[in-house]
Amino acid sequence: MKRMLAISLMLFSLVGLAFGQTSTSGGKKGGGVQTFDVAVQVNVSGFSYFMDGKAVGGNVAKVGLGSHEVRVSAPGYVDFSQKINVTGNMSLSVNLQPMMVSLTVAVNVASFSLFVDNVAIKGNSTQVSPGNHNVKVQAPGYLPFETQVNVSQSMTLNVSLQQELFSLTVAVNVSSFSLFVDGKEIKGNTTQVTGGNHSVKVQAPGYLPFESQVNVSQSMTLNVSLQQQLFALTVVVNVSGYSFFVDGQAVAGNMVQVTPGNHQVQVQAPGYMTYAQTVSVSQAMTLNVNLQPITGGVTVNLPDFKDSKGNRLGTADVFIDGKAVKVNAKSDLSPGQHTVKVSIFGMSAEMMIMVEAGKDIVIEPFLQLKLK
DSSP states (O other): OHHHHHHHHHHHHHHHHHHHTOOOOTTOOOSSOOEEEEEEEESSSSOEEEETTEEESTTEEEEESEEEEEEEEOTTBOOEEEEEEESSOEEEEEOOOBOOEEEEEEESSSSOEEEETTEEESTTEEEEOSEEEEEEEEOTTBOOEEEEEEESSSEEEEEOOOBOOEEEEEEESSSSOEEEETTEEESTTEEEEOSEEEEEEEEOTTBOOEEEEEEESSOEEEEEOOOBOOEEEEEEESSSSOEEEETTEEESSSEEEEOSEEEEEEEEOTTBOOEEEEEEESSOEEEEEOOOBOOEEEEEOOOOOBOTTSOBOOOEEEEETTEEEOTTSEEEEOSEEEEEEEEETTEEEEEEEEEOTTOEEEEOOOOOOOOO
C-alpha cells in the first residue's frame, strides 16, 4: 500500500511540473515567458513596422517585458523611432512627418513674385515635401508662368518668363494634325505670337494641306477645315463570290476610297485560301488578287505483292475521278466528293470519298479471299 501511494505521489508531481512549464501570452501570467501586444496606429497607409530591428507583419507586435525599440517607416516620410518600456499591452500613436527637400526656382528676370502651392515665397527657394507641387511665377510686363513639378529630391527649376504676346489658336476639324506658325512646328493648337503678319500651315495624314497669312492684333482663333484626300483602291479577283475587306471593314463591291498610307487588304472566298496583304497607297491603285484553292490530301496505300521468290505478282492501279494517280503518294484534291478506283490482279473496287479542305485521307484497301 505504501509503495502504491509513493508511485501515485510521484505521478502527481510530474503532472504538476508539466503544467507549470506552460508559457502564456497577451499579458496573462504563467510559469513561462510573458508576452504583451504593442500596437501602432499610424497616420499614413503603406507603412512598415519594426520591433527591435525586425519587421512586424501588420500593426501589432508581441514582445516580452522590458525595453524595446519601435521603428515605423513609409515612403516619402521621416522614420519614427522610439524606445519603449513594456509593462503590459500598449498602443502607440505614430504621426509620420513628410520628408522636406529644397525647391529652388531660377528666373530670367530680377524682380518677380514666386508662389508654391499658392503660398507666396520670400526669395527663390523653399522647403517642400516630396511629391507634386504647383509653381507660379509673376513679373510686371511678362506673361505669368505656372507648372506642376514632381519633387523627389532637392532640385532647381529654371523658369524663362516670356514677354507679353498675343494668343493665336488654330481650331482644326480633325483630331491629329501638325501646326506650323512662321515655319516652326507648334505643340497643341495654341501659340503666342507678336503683333503683325504670320504664316499658318496645317497638315494631317490623308488631308490636303492648308496654308494662309493672318494679321494678328489681338488674341484670336483661326478656324481651319481640312479637306480629306482620298484615293481609289480597287481589287480584281480571279473568282466570284468573294468578300473584300480593307482595314477590317467589309467593302461592298471591289472598290473603296482610302486615305494615303498603309492599309490592310483581305480577300476571302469559300474553298480558297485567304489573301491578306498590307498595301501602301499614295495614289489610285488596282490590286490583282489570285486566290488559291484550299485542297485536301488523299493517299492510297497498297503493299508490293510478291511471291515466295520475291517476284512481283502484279501491279496495282489507282484512279481518282478517272485520272491515274501514284500509289502510296499523296494527291491534292479540291474540297468535295470524289471517286477512288483501285485495280489489282484484274479485280477492281470503287468508292466515293468526301474531301475536306485542309484535311488528309489515307485509304488502305485489303484483299480478301473466301473458299467455298
